[in-house]
Amino acid sequence: MKAIAAHRHHRFAPVVLLALALLVTGVLYAAFSPSSAQAAAAPSEDDLTAGSNLFRANCSTCHGVDAAGRDGIAPSLIGVGAAAVDFQVSTGRMPMMANGAQAPSKVPIFTDEQIRQMAAWVASLGAGPSVPSDEAVDPALGDAANGMELFRTNCAMCHGSVGQGGALSQGKYAPNLSESAPRTIYEAMVTGPQSMPVFNDATITPEEKRDIIAYLDAQQQGSPGGLTLGSLGPVAEGLWAWVIGIGLLIGAAVWIGAKSS
């Protein structure tokens, strides 16, 4: 640190700073730039070829070389649309690493570019929902109150009242949504991945979907009452009443009952 401090007044310092600033901006842009910007752009021939190759190498073992699926192993992907591919691959659910009750989300193994190419190729096989635009999933444009009413009717029975997740039968589960990106939430609704039903634009309109995203986004502010305790409901509250409440109070009782030394 001392060395840096000593060179603060060097005449190249502004240049270095400027370069650093540019680098940081670039990295930040790369990290935060809307990766779905490509949704609007039509895929090039190169993209389709690259997507097809990626698919053959990574997905065709289960879904078949023509993506028509294999009975009892994997479903057909013809007509699932780019949104389904983007959802499954960008959350790391696909490729599946092991057979289980359901595919868990993992760290994705493909880059955004590769996902876009595969999605473009799958979308070219048959019409299906496309990846939504940034505007379509911007929580700031949604109405959280309407979103709450829709979430309660359509989503809360599986995902819990604030999207904390919940159990389904035979080891399946509705995942926690607190870490899910708005785009992912949108894609899940239109494609109905795994156990989840499909909520097409007639059932829940695109604006309503954005309202739901706004409601979930509002949960990031936490609870007005303090720690949320995972928003797990009365069972968790009971556990804390025993552990913290009765725990502290019995501790106090032991102290009161003990003889002073």
Next chain:
Amino acid sequence: MSDESTEVGLPVDRNRLPERFENPGLPEHHARLTDTDPAAEKRAARIITGLFGLSALGTIGALVAYFAVPPGETVASIRLSTLLIGLGLAVAFGAAGIAAIHWSKALMNDHEKVEYRHPQASDRATREEAVAMLKEGAEDTNLSRRGALKGAMISALALAPLGFAVPLIGSVGGDWNVSKFRHTMWKQGLRLTHDPSGEPIKASDVTVGSAVHVIPDGLSEVEDVLEEKAKAVVLLIRMDPRDLKEADDRKDWSYQGIVAYSKICTHVGCPVALYEQQTHHLLCPCHQSTFDIADGAKVVFGPADRPLPQLPITVDDEGYLVAQSDFHEPIGPSFWERLK
């Protein structure tokens, strides 16, 4: 204790040993540090004073928070207000409590005292006196030979509460028309609409794999909205018609793979709504009854016994989904006269 004392009471002659050990009496009193060390006593007094002071500061903190930090309009500001007032209270009460207990433990006289118990039962003389008094009183009533009077009194007193109980019970149950359990507002031609918007549903808009939460058209106009909604909610599901197993008498209750089932569980009435589109299973989040929607909503797991009632549906001229009739059986949990 020394070895010597353990030998006390154990004379060599075993035959003269007592049957049981003797109670050794109260243990010796051990002086506390505050009893023996004046510095420790002073320190304890200082700590207690400090704790009471801290408690007062907590109260002041809670009051300051009350006036200076209003709950405001945002989640964060409500949380802050709650937190600060609460922490003030916790310090105010907690510190005072700790001070009081420390005081009682460190400074108050800690010599244990003995109080004697007496048997709960009264002594014989008191009991006899009590019995005599009761007898005397019973005789004073001059009732023993008047059976009719006794009977009349008992009947009158037994009947009297009815004048209170009958109006009470009679009124609390509303109109007592329990046959309302049997019917819902579904009827022939009534459109299925989205919950909660009330928009009608076109059959062509329901894609395979969808689950749509449905209320009857015009629900918001009826008088008892919640009562009717509590009976009429339906889950609409579309699956590949090839997956659908239908009983012969229900072949025409679905429409191109679209089926509608009551959302009210046949176990104890929770809304069953967790539809797993791959297995076509519908799970109740309350008690995990699982129904197979592809197979007449038959129970495949859990505490429910009966399938969910099916709402027969079709489409009207404009292609909107409508009910063919009401449910053919009472919806929801079982009750005694359900099949009558």
Next chain:
Amino acid sequence: MSTSTPAASAAAATADYLDQRTGIATAIKGFARKIFPDHWSFLLGEIALFSFIILLATGTFLALFFVPSMDEVTYTGPLAAMDGVQMSRAFASTLDLSFEVTGGLLMRQIHHWAALVFMAAIVTHMMRVFFTGAFRKPREINWLVGFTLMVLGLAAGFSGYSLPDDVLSGNGLRITEGITKGVPIIGTYMSYFLFGGEFPGTHIIPRLFTVHILLVPGLILALIGLHLFLVVLHKHTQFPGGGRTEKNVVGYPIFPVYMAKQAGFFLIVFGVLALMGATMTINPVWNYGPYDPSPVSAGAQPDWYMLFLEGALRLTPGFFEVVIAGFTIPLNVIIPAMIVPVALLGPLALYPFIEAWATGDKREHHLADRPRNAPVRTALGVSMLTGFTVLILAGSNDLIATHFHMSINAITWTFRILVFVLPVVTFWATKRICLGLQRKDRELVLHGHETGQIVRFEDGEYIEVHRPLDEQERWIRVQHDPRRPLPLLPAEDARGVRRPGYRSDALRAKVSRFFYADRVEPVTPAELAAAQAHGAHDQLTAGEHDETPAIGSSSPASVHQG
């Protein structure tokens, strides 16, 4: 002490004024220096009492702002996710008192945490009374009073939980309605009785409000009064120790020591609950939304004290539902919701009478049992707690499934088996542990503490030096009466005439054997003398009657373990 400060003379004048009108000096004479024994476990009931006082205080605050009405209103307020939503006035006023009344949310959270802690404290207090045998004569009636208080606590909790009229508690009410309807013959009428018509109607919230703030707390207050009156009348039990007998009570006087401790503990309970209310969200009804019969959210459960019923409902398979002569009897609901609670709580309420009958013990007991000295009672208590715990876990099976990545179906099946097996296993294990601890006590009394010092004798023999117990230590381990099974007189008298009452005697002897056939008796002075005479490493087991019925039976006791 002729000097008197103004304060002292004012106090004297007040006391004189009061005494001339009420004779209060008599009461002070009787109470001020009354003795209470000191032990941490004697303070568990106080946690419940103090939580209740805090419930009354915070509840009064809430009642000033809460509107128990099911009229529909449109909400406007600071919470964006609720703005413009239709809801009942009850729900809207809950949001208002949470978000717009300064300190309101804090009071609501303290109130709810206090309710959970209240029930938890009642349960731990009952456990203490049960495991130390403090329910024995003369306290059986007070046990029943306490039991009734627990049931009233359940009623208070349930009625309060439902008041905000949110989706979570509304589904709880719907389940209540479903269970009520399941009652044979009168079920549907009972449902109308509760709801004033069809579910949900507009009556249930105001009705529950009256139950919650008037009926139940009134009864609880009255019974707490009776409970404490009986405690004072009986004087508190005490743990055994030197100088403590069945005929005395050793401890500290109410004034000042106990008063300071009680006041201090009350403040600490309030402090802890305030801390919880300040920092931890409880029952966030704004997440659940106003009641609507259509939605339900994952994790739909009641507060913890009702979870055992929820678990029983989840475990009972559906095929129990039967139809007899066209009438439906939903045993899949009746068993878990009505029979299970009676089967679990009934024996608990009657336990003091069952044990008294089985032991034929008619003496008063004021010395608490050490739990190990009543192995079968302790084992029964643990077994019952195990049953409750399995049901509570079964009521949380969906959370177990998501948190431990298991199948909810597998968990349900596991609990269906465990609810029968585990109580038996814990009964057996607890009884063994108690007997083992008693044996350990015997060994300590006979041979003293191990010191770790090894001594070698001239002839080459090694022994470990044991330090004998002092008489206080020893007394705790030998003070209890040995309990033995009741003897059974023969069925026929000397002349071969069948004795009346033999059958009930035989049953009683059987139950008594179940309680006391396996036992370890306390060391007698003679045994200790023998042990000391034989040297430190002498094995002496004459006092043990384990597995060998001492009196009146020829079958091994383990047969009766069941």
